[in-house]
Amino acid sequence: MRTLIALIACCLVLPPALANDPPKAAGHEASAEAKPDAHASAETAKPSASAAAPAAAAKPSAAAQAQSAAAMKAKEDEAEAELSIKIANRLAAMRANQAARAAAAEKQRKANVAKKTEAVTVAAMPAHGTHWSYEGELGPANWGKINVDWAKCSTGNRQSPIDIRDGMKVDLEQIVFDYKPSSFSVTDNGHTIQVSLSGGNYITLQNRMYELVQFHFHRPSEERINGRGFEMVVHLVHKDAEGKLAVVALMLERGKTHPTIQTVWNNLPLEKNDTVNPTIVLDVSEMLPNRRDYYTFMGSLTTPPCTEGVLWLVMKEPVQASPQQMALFSRLYPLNARPIQAGAGRVIKESN
Numbered sequence: 001m002r003t004l005i006a007l008i009a010c011c012l013v014l015p016p017a018l019a020n021d022p023p024k025a026a027g028h029e030a031s032a033e034a035k036p037d038a039h040a041s042a043e044t045a046k047p048s049a050s051a052a053a054p055a056a057a058a059k060p061s062a063a064a065q066a067q068s069a070a071a072m073k074a075k076e077d078e079a080e081a082e083l084s085i086k087i088a089n090r091l092a093a094m095r096a097n098q099a100a101r102a103a104a105a106e107k108q109r110k111a112n113v114a115k116k117t118e119a120v121t122v123a124a125m126p127a128h129g130t131h132w133s134y135e136g137e138l139g140p141a142n143w144g145k146i147n148v149d150w151a152k153c154s155t156g157n158r159q160s161p162i163d164i165r166d167g168m169k170v171d172l173e174q175i176v177f178d179y180k181p182s183s184f185s186v187t188d189n190g191h192t193i194q195v196s197l198s199g200g201n202y203i204t205l206q207n208r209m210y211e212l213v214q215f216h217f218h219r220p221s222e223e224r225i226n227g228r229g230f231e232m233v234v235h236l237v238h239k240d241a242e243g244k245l246a247v248v249a250l251m252l253e254r255g256k257t258h259p260t261i262q263t264v265w266n267n268l269p270l271e272k273n274d275t276v277n278p279t280i281v282l283d284v285s286e287m288l289p290n291r292r293d294y295y296t297f298m299g300s301l302t303t304p305p306c307t308e309g310v311l312w313l314v315m316k317e318p319v320q321a322s323p324q325q326m327a328l329f330s331r332l333y334p335l336n337a338r339p340i341q342a343g344a345g346r347v348i349k350e351s352n
């Protein structure tokens, strides 16, 4: 009897104790009914114990008493065996349940870790980033995500560069170049070599005067003409009084040494983000090709923030630079060209 009570007590005490046990049995299914079962078995065990109590209270003859004691002992043994089986089953169910819960908790923990990692990755790309590059995570495909102000890089539909094809041949107005020898500075800005000019250099087009602010280089050429790329390109960036931009693009091909480019190379800064301010002057008009035919279309800056509304003027005739001059730039910037963007049905006009 004492054993039986001990077993019942054991059964009642076991559940909270087991909850702290490490999972031993590898449970496959989470048994949701295991817990209610535990209560059910504990409750069924209790009445059988109390039912046996009145039998012990009766006191007939010694023989009958012995017989009754033997019968009771047999009954107790039977109940004990039954209870042992129940406890064993209960233990197995609890262990399975415990293992299933541990597995579910582990799954949840892994999911939380994954969520956290994702959040960290997103945070690593701040919406006000200022760093960008031509390759890798900060490359052209992600420019629009680096900074909210650069969204046009991914959502715009007048992006540059493009492959210039199917132009409409018309009598395009001549671009009037009014460039003169000017003082200049050369900066290695970490993305290209940029030459800034003192004021006084203009182009005039459609009754608008745009002043030359700076020019810089890309390798290979960003624009393509009927699928053909060039070894390099020079972008001459102009701005009018209202802040509208017009960029003249000069394709560079291998040939003879270019004197203006040589002057720039002679004054390259030794470090990135450094500027050299030479005492000599630069005549940008010497950079222009003899033929002034061009392609024109609307596009954007080819670097973040990819601002649209830029008037592009791409000269048809390439300009020559020596292989040595090309090689020198490629040592600094072997690749600084944005990939070709969708034409998106924009109109391209070209000189007849």
Ligand SMILES: [Zn+2]
Pocket (backbone or CB within 6 Å): 216, 217, 218, 235, 302
């Ligand atoms: Zn450019």
